[in-house]
Amino acid sequence: MTIQRLTIKGKYLILLFSIIYFSSCVSKKDIIYFQNDDIDQAKVSNSYKTIIKPDDLLQITITAQDTEAVRPFNLAAVTYSTSSNSAVGVAQQQNYLVDNNGEIDFPVIGKIKIGGLSRDEVVELLRNKLAPDYIKDPNINIKIANFKISVFGDVAKPGSYTIPNERITILEAIALAGDLNLSGIRTNVLVHREENGKKIQYTVDLLSKKIFTSPVYYLQQNDVVYIEPNYARIQTASSNSTTSLFISITGLLITIVSILTR
Known part of the structure; x- marks a missing residue:
């Protein structure tokens, strides 16, 4: 009788462990990118516009044939020594911070409203x-010195990343962060963005090819x-350690089996 009861307990243990194991497995359909939907080529666009926003730090360089005429508009930022009252180090191009009103204070001209404009519109x-x-026939180059994006959550390398060329897709950003962990939810990726002074949230499905037509691509x-x-990752993180979690589950399983076999 005792052997029979132990055999029954063993079967229940195997069954329960099997349920836990298979419920924790990740299916291919949950992790393979771009497996759903078709690409609507009519909606795919390779054009991209950089929109100037408050807190952008702009490098604005003016050039022309008349080098003396452009000098007042290319102010150099230098550090002065308090002891000698002289410049220290190599002079660098001064940056312009876009204030909360979307304005910059430009040499000679004064306050200019550029917030909400594209780079091309600011140049014009x-x-x-x-x-x-x-200046006659000026050439104008504008670069955002502090262009960065942030990726965090269930990825291999969460953090903020500076983007030198100011052009990056959401897929490239995820690649910079080392890709999603297997436990990361691919169907509900959130993108937080500020538009016209408001916080906007977008949702992206990495399993769908529709991502290529998303406004946050x-x-x-x-x-x-x-x-x-x-859910499995959240549950795992809630325990203090893997060992304590295993001990707790084992104890629970033994208790359940004991009750079922009485």
């Missing part, structure tokens, strides 16, 4: 203000990408 605005009164400066962990 500056050209109209500079030519022909100040190309990320903008200061976008935040969040990867939600699945």
Whole structure:
């Protein structure tokens, strides 16, 4: 009788362990990217516009044939020694911080409203203000010095990443972060963005090819990408250690089997 009861207990233990094992397994359909839907080529666009926003740090360089005419508009930022009252180090191009009103204080011209404009629109605005009164045929180059995106949540290397060329897709951002862990939810990737002074949240499904037509396929400066962990990962993280979790589950299983076999 005792052997029979132990055999029954063993069967229950095997059954319960099997349920736990297979319920924790990850299916291919949950992790393979771009497996669903078709790509609507009519909606795919390779065009991308950088929109100027508050807190952007801009490098604005003005060039022209008349080098003396552009000098006042290319101010150098230098560090001065308090003891000798002289410049220290190599002079660098001064950056312009876009304030909360979307304005910068530009040399000679003064306050200019550029927030919400694309890079091309800002270039055209500056050209109209500079030519022909100040500079003839100016060339204007604008770069965002602090262009960065952040990826955090259930990825291999969460963090903030500076993007030198100011152009990055959500897939490239995920690659920078070392890709999603297997426990990361691929169907509900969140992208937080500021648009016109408001916080906007988008949802992206990495399993669908529709991502290529998403408004957040190309990320903008200061976008935040969040990867939600699945239920199993959350449950695992709630325990203090793997050992204590295993002991607790084992004790629970033994108790259940004992009750079922009485």
